[in-house]
Amino acid sequence: MTPPPEGTPGRRPGGRSARVRAQVLEAVRAELGEHGYEGLTMEAVAARAGVHRATVYRRWQDVGGLLADVLDAAGEDDWGPPDTGSLLGDLTALNEEIQESLVVQPSVPQALMAAAFRSARAAEAQQRLWEDRYARCEAVVERAVARGELPPDTDARELLIAATAPLYHQLVLLRTPVAPRAAVRAATAAALAAGAGAFGRSERGPAGRPPAGGRSVPG
Amino acid sequence: MTPPPEGTPGRRPGGRSARVRAQVLEAVRAELGEHGYEGLTMEAVAARAGVHRATVYRRWQDVGGLLADVLDAAGEDDWGPPDTGSLLGDLTALNEEIQESLVVQPSVPQALMAAAFRSARAAEAQQRLWEDRYARCEAVVERAVARGELPPDTDARELLIAATAPLYHQLVLLRTPVAPRAAVRAATAAALAAGAGAFGRSERGPAGRPPAGGRSVPG
């Protein structure tokens, strides 16, 4: 979050302010990568950024503010979901990406989730990021529907959550090591349920129609 | 966690120590209920328990230690999963319990999960609690298998995680309001996938019936 709204007249988005912001955000990421969330202090960030403590406090208030800014910056990339040609392939690849980002130690995403518990501002930023990511992933479902792999009234969000939630649950909440094939397993289960109409938008459960096309599982 | 192992000779588990512990743990729960996790300070807990600050620091070290003790105490109850007579009913009822405990504000379970991010000791205690709860829930799957609702080689833990993860994901991580029928939806999807053999312990995916339609995925 850039405290001074960038467009306001009288502001100075150029030169130093921008430089300081970049230095500080970079320092935050570096500290997160080295010491994780617990090790993240305003003091260390300021020192690493080569900036005075008071400056960091004034612009970002607290650790939550710093992370909120990092989160917002993270949402500005051009990430898109994998496109492998099949629903199961897409979901599996997506899960593998998720798994990879969560198992590295220390994991920046993990740290950001932790931060969301401590700071309301970080929580809001985190929510925006989730929303953005899941929205982009809806393309996966739309393609599957277009291919005839899924019923047209499939609730994309619900399917995506069902597919990805187990990995987050185990790696973030349960903190359990996951089996190597966990990504495929979760993707398979979700795809299977979706094919059977479990995520139809109509209030009725699994539709009466037979699961359309698509092999349900790889070899 | 009770720092002095209860059985050690020379210790004094009776009278005052036990009383102080009870007062402090009760104070922690009360503070959690009133101010949530962020509002939980050693100072406030000590004051509420009518105990000196130094005592709390000495016995529990930090906030994480306090919550670890609360978590361990929580695992000593006689909770068991619902038994409704069907797999879908059990999973749905379970999800509704979960949902209920997570939506009340402030939610003690949420606070405990938040704590697990901050303190290694709390994280370990949390892990023990999860393990205990999921282990107890395996009864649900065993009953379903006995009824013939599920293939005998169903991996109970995987099924349970698939069924419950979406709710945790939305309520804890995404912090999104969930549809009233979310509990049933997630339970249905998991039960459906499980019935099709998606959680079989053999390495092959869904077993039993051939993939419906048999059409190959374009790609």
Place this chain on the structure above:
DNA sequence: ATCTTAAAGCAACAGTTGTCGCATTAGTGG
């Protein structure tokens, strides 16, 4: 170039947090 003024630097300060040595209390065993 020069002026104006956001924004950063600086240092002193108050509030909070965690630690420590010592005095006091109260279980426990004789």
Place this chain on the structure above:
DNA sequence: CCACTAATGCGACAACTGTTGCTTTAAGAT
């Protein structure tokens, strides 16, 4: 009832955290 000592109470203290007023720097405009 008494002696022993683990555990708590107490208060002083250092370290850390965040705030504030003032000074200095440098971006942007004339």
